[in-house]
Amino acid sequence: MTKPLTKDDYSPHDVTVHRDPDRLRRVVRALRGAGRNIALVPTMGALHAGHRKLIREAKVMQNTVVVVSIFVNPTQFGPNEDLDRYPRTFESDVDMCREEGVGLVFAPNAEDMYLPGSTVTVSPGPLGDELEGAVRPGHFAGVLTVVAKLFNIVEPTYAVFGEKDYQQLTLIHRMARDLNFPVAVVGVPTVREADGLALSSRNRYLSEEERLAATTLSAALTAGAHVSGQGAEAVLKAASDVLAAEPRVSVDYLELRAPDLGPAPENGDGRLLVAARVGTTRLIDNAPVLLGTGDE
Numbered sequence: 001m002t003k004p005l006t007k008d009d010y011s012p013h014d015v016t017v018h019r020d021p022d023r024l025r026r027v028v029r030a031l032r033g034a035g036r037n038i039a040l041v042p043t044m045g046a047l048h049a050g051h052r053k054l055i056r057e058a059k060v061m062q063n064t065v066v067v068v069s070i071f072v073n074p075t076q077f078g079p080n081e082d083l084d085r086y087p088r089t090f091e092s093d094v095d096m097c098r099e100e101g102v103g104l105v106f107a108p109n110a111e112d113m114y115l116p117g118s119t120v121t122v123s124p125g126p127l128g129d130e131l132e133g134a135v136r137p138g139h140f141a142g143v144l145t146v147v148a149k150l151f152n153i154v155e156p157t158y159a160v161f162g163e164k165d166y167q168q169l170t171l172i173h174r175m176a177r178d179l180n181f182p183v184a185v186v187g188v189p190t191v192r193e194a195d196g197l198a199l200s201s202r203n204r205y206l207s208e209e210e211r212l213a214a215t216t217l218s219a220a221l222t223a224g225a226h227v228s229g230q231g232a233e234a235v236l237k238a239a240s241d242v243l244a245a246e247p248r249v250s251v252d253y254l255e256l257r258a259p260d261l262g263p264a265p266e267n268g269d270g271r272l273l274v275a276a277r278v279g280t281t282r283l284i285d286n287a288p289v290l291l292g293t294g295d296e
């Protein structure tokens, strides 16, 4: 027999914060049993307008309870990365969730997510070692493992992710397919500042000068997309010229790929991806391009 839910488990009028994975699982199971859809929005907190858009997308289906997870997952950070200084703004995150009508926030402690002696992880396959994975070894094993755990704890009907982390979204689609997760993975286009900069929790690390220089990433993608009719070489040249003109930006990679991140086709849809450091802050961005349609 399932225990009936109390007002400390779930309220239709306010967001409820849960830390215990087993309790959260019991609550979402009861809600599903009562006919509700469950939509999951996984985040690392420090919520901004990009996350707000994911939450709004998650609410689009009638009769849905949105679960936002807030967990700075240690296993996706390398030893020299920013795990310790990653922005943590829990109170205002919960306020945004409340404003947006989120039903449940799941904010587990690391010790409850990773029990002592945990050794089994999800292997991303070859794409996990490319692009972001080449610069951040082990990153995608950490991401996919925690997302698989979230899928198993929350058992969502939908899970919503941003295109800003395009390789992550691609790998999560693949994991859901390859490992038979019964969840519809939904991608949401990148939310940008008025000057083109993709919103990111890490933008708050930038100084005023770095913030200006950071617009070079999206400007490079736009320059590439403008000449996409001339083919791959023109796209890469236009984008890399823009990046090279800004000395504060140090490029990790600029690559043109197919939408599934395989090799770029000569004609048709492609994806242009960039990662760069601006001072000590590492930023990523990407955009769709339509290659070689002969209109140039």
Ligand SMILES: Nc1ncnc2c1ncn2[C@@H]1O[C@H](COP(=O)(O)OP(=O)(O)OP(=O)(O)O)[C@@H](O)[C@H]1O
Pocket: 042, 043, 044, 045, 050, 051, 053, 054, 160, 161, 162, 163, 164, 165, 188, 189, 190, 191, 192, 198, 199, 200, 201, 202, 203
């Ligand atoms: N500008 C954005 N537009 C749309 N979705 C976004 C945007 N920024 C982040 N997201 C999505 O929000 C989800 C949670 O991401 P996360 O909490 O890591 O935020 P973030 O801003 O990407 O932080 P980071 O600075 O670590 O890149 C991911 O699915 C991510 O793709």
Ligand SMILES: CC(C)(CO)[C@@H](O)C(=O)[O-]
Pocket: 042, 043, 044, 071, 073, 076, 143, 146, 147, 165, 168
């Ligand atoms: C998907 C995710 C929440 C897993 O920790 C994280 O990689 C993120 O915030 O994009």
Ligand code: BAL
Pocket: 044, 076, 165
């Ligand atoms: N948004 C991606 C999470 C990370 O950079 O670790």
